[in-house]
Amino acid sequence: MEIRLEGVSHHYADMEVLRDITLDIPQGKIVCIVGPSGCGKSTLLRLIGGLEQATGGRILQVGDAPADCLNPLTYIFQDFALLPWRTVAGNVSLVLEDHGISGQQANKIIDDVLNRTNLQSFRHAWPRQLSGGMKQRVSIARALAVNPAVMLMDEPLSALDSQTRELLMDDLIGLWTATQFTAVYVTHNLAEAVRLGHHIVLLSRRPGRISDIISLDMPLNERHFGDPVLEAQQARLWTMMRDEARAADAELLHG
Amino acid sequence: MDKSNPVASAVKFRGGGFAPTPLRGVGALVFFALIAFAEFGTRSGFISALTLPRPSDVLLTFKELYTSGLLWKHLLPSLTRLAVGAALGVSAGICVGVAIGLFSLVRAGLVPVVAAIFPIPKIALLPLFVIWFGIDEGSKYALIAFGTFTPTVVATYGAVDNVDRTLIRMGQSFGLSWFSIVRKIVLPGAMPGILSGLRISLAIAIILLVAAEMLGAEYGIGAYILEAGALYDLERLFAGVVILSVIGVIVSATLGLLERRLLDWRT
Numbered sequence A: 001m002e003i004r005l006e007g008v009s010h011h012y013a014d015m016e017v018l019r020d021i022t023l024d025i026p027q028g029k030i031v032c033i034v035g036p037s038g039c040g041k042s043t044l045l046r047l048i049g050g051l052e053q054a055t056g057g058r059i060l061q062v063g064d065a066p067a068d069c070l071n072p073l074t075y076i077f078q079d080f081a082l083l084p085w086r087t088v089a090g091n092v093s094l095v096l097e098d099h100g101i102s103g104q105q106a107n108k109i110i111d112d113v114l115n116r117t118n119l120q121s122f123r124h125a126w127p128r129q130l131s132g133g134m135k136q137r138v139s140i141a142r143a144l145a146v147n148p149a150v151m152l153m154d155e156p157l158s159a160l161d162s163q164t165r166e167l168l169m170d171d172l173i174g175l176w177t178a179t180q181f182t183a184v185y186v187t188h189n190l191a192e193a194v195r196l197g198h199h200i201v202l203l204s205r206r207p208g209r210i211s212d213i214i215s216l217d218m219p220l221n222e223r224h225f226g227d228p229v230l231e232a233q234q235a236r237l238w239t240m241m242r243d244e245a246r247a248a249d250a251e252l253l254h255g
Numbered sequence B: 001m002d003k004s005n006p007v008a009s010a011v012k013f014r015g016g017g018f019a020p021t022p023l024r025g026v027g028a029l030v031f032f033a034l035i036a037f038a039e040f041g042t043r044s045g046f047i048s049a050l051t052l053p054r055p056s057d058v059l060l061t062f063k064e065l066y067t068s069g070l071l072w073k074h075l076l077p078s079l080t081r082l083a084v085g086a087a088l089g090v091s092a093g094i095c096v097g098v099a100i101g102l103f104s105l106v107r108a109g110l111v112p113v114v115a116a117i118f119p120i121p122k123i124a125l126l127p128l129f130v131i132w133f134g135i136d137e138g139s140k141y142a143l144i145a146f147g148t149f150t151p152t153v154v155a156t157y158g159a160v161d162n163v164d165r166t167l168i169r170m171g172q173s174f175g176l177s178w179f180s181i182v183r184k185i186v187l188p189g190a191m192p193g194i195l196s197g198l199r200i201s202l203a204i205a206i207i208l209l210v211a212a213e214m215l216g217a218e219y220g221i222g223a224y225i226l227e228a229g230a231l232y233d234l235e236r237l238f239a240g241v242v243i244l245s246v247i248g249v250i251v252s253a254t255l256g257l258l259e260r261r262l263l264d265w266r267t
């Protein structure tokens, strides 16, 4: 299943947030979206996920989601969004219950996703007992449980410290290498973008337009921390968006 | 300052405090001290017997009340009224509060109504309730139910408003049904606020119980206190008051237990 955006634009009241976004999210690839703050990245992701309706253009789902897919477009949130009154296993089972999956069958799925995210020993822990990195792993496990066709991630690592971020990036690369999921990954962190993105979409400051799309061919599992090729790409991206970012920053200051 | 040999002094500690820690037994100690003071004062005579009854006499009166079987005769109707009235008021209050929290139309329609009836001293409406629900138990149930209803509504919709919106967004993004979101996200999220609202509602219920019984009941703690007051029988008056306090403490302890059971995820 692919996602296709055709001339998508969006307004909040009389503020134009996104303008004429045309973009393909190909099957089995991670598309990173970067851009200065306030340019409409989160808005774009909400539009793709159907949590908001675009005021212009079309967002298309091309092809059908796999039959065993419970929730084709699945989010991973920056602030984890775990229910504090449910244990790790309970948080995962939350998204299965509405599909009538419970008991033995649910346990099998929960075991599987907790294994894939290295959370087996935290099955009965409460969210408050977990570190930020562990919480985000739970939220990834929860997303995996519904077997999504496309994962929508809004700055999933931004609430974490940089070491934990590295570890989780390795985890995400591991997960992708195992099951080549499709993902839209919003971030303001260029290092994350060059590590995880097959395609990197650069948005301009508000109203967000696509100012460039960069494709990186290096396989994900060969991208490592401090790789000179990646660092060069990152530096290139930064020169491309520095002026935009500065302008966006000044804009915020002047209201 | 002498640069070559500066004076070293410990950094002054200025943190700490502002963190309540549970101290066992202090409450009991304060109770004990107050009672001991009253007992000592009345015995030594610097508190006259007209201003305060002697605690030991109150205890004797209480014992008499118990052995004569009158205690249950007064207590049972009171507890029934409290239970029925509060159950009606609290459950209706939670339902209406959740509805206000969830539906804009209900909110727009009912919040002003609730604000209008909240400050009415419910006891003033007792004559009206007597006409509507009869002089017997009905009017007492109605008074307690009505009195607990409004604070429960206000606490409940406040608690629903305070449920983390990102959790609701999360539920929607996973395609949970509306009903599931309410049951699994909104209600548990509002539970801490609802329970702390219950503490206030139930204390109000006890106050209204006594008021209703004072205005017309043969048996009940309120009737007992009224009768004692009319005769200036301070020992019996205080015995009645002590029963009310004990009911209050038991209700509060039960709520504490409920909180620990329902909100075990918090600590």
Ligand SMILES: Nc1ncnc2c1ncn2[C@@H]1O[C@H](COP(=O)(O)OP(=O)(O)OP(=O)(O)O)[C@@H](O)[C@H]1O
Binding pocket: A012, A017, A035, A036, A037, A038, A039, A040, A041, A042, A043, A044, A188, A206
């Ligand atoms: N629900 C809303 N109503 C009105 N304006 C909104 C709403 N959501 C976002 N905006 C505005 O739209 C613009 C884009 O917001 P958005 O959150 O999509 O930006 P972003 O690129 O994700 O920013 P950041 O990097 O800070 O996360 C911002 O100026 C924001 O104030």
Ligand SMILES: [Mg+2]
Binding pocket: A041, A042, A043
């Ligand atoms: Mg954002």
